[in-house]
Amino acid sequence: MIKKSKTVELFLALGLAVSVAACSSDVSSTGGGEAGSSETPVVAEVPEGGEGEEYSEGEQANADFEDKLSGPELLSALKEGGHVIYFRHAQTEKDYADQADPNLNLTDCETQRKLNDVGEKQAKDIGAAFKEKNIPVGEVITSEYCRAWKTADLAFGQHTKNSKLNFLPFEDYTDAQVEEMKANVTPLLTATPADGKNTILVGHDDIFEAATGIYPDPQGIAYVLTPDGSGAFELQANVLPDEWATL
Incomplete structure (x- = not known):
């Protein structure tokens, strides 16, 4: 099972703040990791695949990650x-484990979480930054979920769906299921891009965490990896949605 409780704690903290504010009492709450460095409005989340009672190792790894490359x-x-470049899809109107929803239909966006206005703007701004800074894009591969391929379309104007970027249809994962997701996504993370191009992957939190041990937060965050041509990769940097314009 992959535990991710920081977002649950944030949800509870926000709810408490609203309740106490109504009674004119003082409340303080703290966030964690790089999520706090984004100017994107904070939205309380319930993780996409499972939840727990303690700060997870994946969340800690995301918060502690240090870029090897940055800026220019x-x-x-x-x-x-x-x-x-692995993107977690842009911000959605709500966050819940819809992969475990019996009404989910991957061909019907109405049964899935959707990008909200902030998420659509994030995706468009990312694409505009890539064009402005002449970052070459080759393949754009997404999960089959609407929020993933719509993020890609808004940013890059193209996508190819690949079910290997889908998470498994469970809310809590066994160790074997985590290994299955890792086996699914690792070939995409380690594939050498076409000469002079960068491969774009748009997926979800648990898939990336299964392969790297890092829970990518917030929504819209990207991790830059360099495949070594021998089935492995090196993590170079993470980039928040509003940071692409300032590279």
Whole structure:
């Protein structure tokens, strides 16, 4: 089981703040990790696949991650191509484990979570930044969920769906299921991009965590990986949605 409780704690903290504010009492709450560095309005989330009572290892890994490349150095590397950029889809109108919803239909967006106005703007702004900074894009591969391929379309104007980027249809995962998701996504993370291009992957939180141990938060965050051509990769940086314009 992958536990992700920070977002649940945030939900509870926000609810408590609203309740106490109505009684004119003082409440303080704290966030964690890089999610707090984004200017995107905070939306309380229930994780996409499972929840727990303690701060998870994946959330801690996301908060503790340190870029190997950043700023102009990262932009220069991206312009040369050869990287895989994994995006967690942009912000949605709500967050719940819809992969476990019996009414889910992957061909019907009305049965799934949708991007909200902030998420649509995030995706468009990401695409505009890629064009402005001449970051070359090759393949754009997404999960079959609407929020993933719509993020790709709004940002890059294209997508190819691949079920290997879907999470398994469970709310809580066994160790074997985590290994299955890792086996599904690792070939995409380690595939060498076309010469001079970067491969874009748009997926979900638990899939990336299964392969890397990092829970990508907030929605819209991207991790830049460099495949080594031998079935492995190196994590280079993470980039929040509003940071692409300032590289």
